[in-house]
Amino acid sequence: MDYLSDERKKSDFDVEAMKVAWAGSIQEFQLSDRMAKLVANDPVFEKFTRPMLGRKELLKNTLRKSAHAWKLIIDLRLSEEEAKWLRLYVDEPAYTDLHWGMFIPAIEGQGTEEQKKKWLPLAKKMQIIGCYAQTELGHGSNVQGLETTATFDTRTDEFIMHSPTLTSSKWWPGGLGKLSTHAVVYARLIVGGQFHGVHGFIVQLRSLEDHSPLPGITVGDIGLKFGNGAYNTMDNGVLRFDHVRIPRNQMLMRVSQVTKEGKIMQSDVPRQLIYGTMVYVRQTIVADASKALSRAVCIATRYSAVRRQFGSRDGGPETQVIDYKTQQSRLFPLLASAYAFRFVSEWLKSLYLDVKQRLEANEFSTLPEAHACTAGLKSLTTTATADGIEECRKLCGGHGYLVSSGLPELFAVYIPACTYEGDNVVLMLQVARFLVKTVSELGHKKPVGTTAYMGRVASLMQKNSAVQTAEGWLNPGAVVEAFESRAARMAVRCAQELAKFGNPEEGFAELAVDLVEVAVSHCQLIVVTKFFEKLQQDIPGKGVKESLEVLCYVYALFLLHKHQGDFLATGYLTPKQASLANAQLRTLYSKVRPNAIALVDSFSYTDHYLGSILGRYDGNVYPKLYEAAWEDPLNDSDVIDGFHQYVQPILKQRLHSAKL
């Protein structure tokens, strides 16, 4: 029985067409759908018991799933795209993520043609397993502060990899702890006693015969992480080198080369390319944010339609909690954010592919913008998603706290995204630097791309909002101009404050909090703009574009309401205009309400992928929750192990003293 069928009948758009809009194209939808079903129907990929497994059992289970996934990739001759979808739906972090997601891209981006020819075939056939060993016990954010050394020995034509201090121990790399045979290790290049910056080196860590660590290498797992199951399926590791020698040609040499004689040769490739793998991964993390948030929102929306509380005076049905305005004001902006992040990630992927092509042709002019966009959007979307998943847990009341709701594990697995691949504050400060530089160059350099609006800074500083009515806010021009003016005014004001400092670095440190706010406002502008640009495209299907339009306004006006202090303080909006935006937001929530279930159905998630009793497609929540309780190992027997030893004596003592 479908307990949500009445809800599904309320929607006024074509859900199948929306599924295609969400996926990006019919081909992408079919591909994703095929992989989702393949995983859901395969018992090896069962995941309900995962949070109850001990660490060793858990990791072994992950290895079994990874091996099975690899066998499917080979046997079914899956394409790279299909393999990515398969990985998504298997839904379990594993050492293979870092192998495919960072080790291989690092070699592709920073290796010479010769190096790529040697290492990539081995890696792509998984004849070696690699990880990305950058972070150390003492430094993660400050990459230039890494302490591991790679000292060139001209006599033997080798680098000596060494960990000179405790804090130089590599710490955190996924896949390093127990599985990797190789790593791209980031270390200080020392030639002729001189430091020449941090570079990547391919280092073999374990024997390809018996997997034991090679001489001079100490390697292991760093221990349990937050939550049950969750990211504990990953062997994040610690690694130390004791004067380990590697051949010279294992330094990744696309950016700088070291000759046999110990000469450093700089190519015309900018140094920043050493950070290139991070640009790639940050871009994929934005896409992952929309997936994680949409998943949490799907659970919370379906459950909010099933759950009833209060409101019945005559014995009739109580109110569905989704009908409370407060519930809508917390849930619908998250639903809109999931769609907004999906579309901005689509745009970011195209920006990245363009930059990648240019980099391959040694054209580097767009790298700074790509860095600012990937860093900023990674930071913005992961922060909102982590907070959003927790909000979804609260939207599900007490039952949201049960592991069977799927939300605790989703939260635990997701939150490190705010830290890995760059701490979110550190990344926003990178965006701020880029914006300050853009403002300082306005006189002689025309800003392009996502900062093009800065070119109209004079008019953005003068013109105020013309909105007079709540309906006036349903105008893309009015909304985008509001976000542009806020971002431009905040950036200019910050640049003026910075100019008061004699030492710019001192000013940057002192004004860091304001600078982060400027960066956030710029990134929100990007997301809002890209959502409106998406709506300019041909989006087929009855009512699909109209529903997306409503979500786009919800996203933008929710942000405007949340940050109205900025809009008011910059003088672009009057308090009346801000309250008109809020009134419009309430109207928009009423428009979302009948479509809410259909909008989450459009994600096309299987019950397996959602992994949530509260988010079941059929809404059959209560019987399934009740059933699941009895499957808990504690309910295997009526009297629990330990009772006779530890509890009964206390009870008996009470009986004894009661008699007294």
Ligand SMILES: CCCCCCCCCCCCCCCCCC(=O)SCCNC(=O)CCNC(=O)[C@H](O)C(C)(C)COP(=O)(O)OP(=O)(O)OC[C@H]1O[C@@H](n2cnc3c(N)ncnc32)[C@H](O)[C@@H]1OP(=O)(O)O
């Ligand atoms: C087939 C199967 C498929 C399977 C698929 C599986 C998919 C799985 C996906 C992968 C899963 C991933 C799981 C996550 C794992 C986490 C891994 C990590 O955390 S790894 C560890 C991650 N660790 C971190 O993220 C560390 C974070 N820290 C950093 O990135 C840096 O230290 C820093 C940026 C903060 C400072 O840098 P620093 O050099 O000290 O100082 P400055 O600030 O002065 O910058 C100098 C100049 O460089 C510029 N620039 C900077 N960055 C970039 C860039 N990326 N680019 C370009 N440019 C960049 C900057 O703009 C400036 O330019 P200019 O003004 O001179 O023109």
Ligand SMILES: Cc1cc2nc3c(=O)[nH]c(=O)nc-3n(C[C@H](O)[C@H](O)[C@H](O)COP(=O)(O)OP(=O)(O)OC[C@H]3O[C@@H](n4cnc5c(N)ncnc54)[C@H](O)[C@@H]3O)c2cc1C
């Ligand atoms: C689950 C997980 C997986 C990971 N996987 C890998 C991996 O595969 N490979 C790898 O190399 N690394 C990996 N990492 C490490 C990760 O990339 C780093 O933890 C991350 O870059 C943050 O660096 P940090 O730990 O040094 O934080 P810190 O920089 O020490 O951050 C601590 C606090 O200081 C603040 N802070 C730091 N610098 C500044 C500044 N300049 N201005 C203002 N505030 C600042 C931060 O905002 C934060 O609040 C992983 C981490 C996690 C949690």
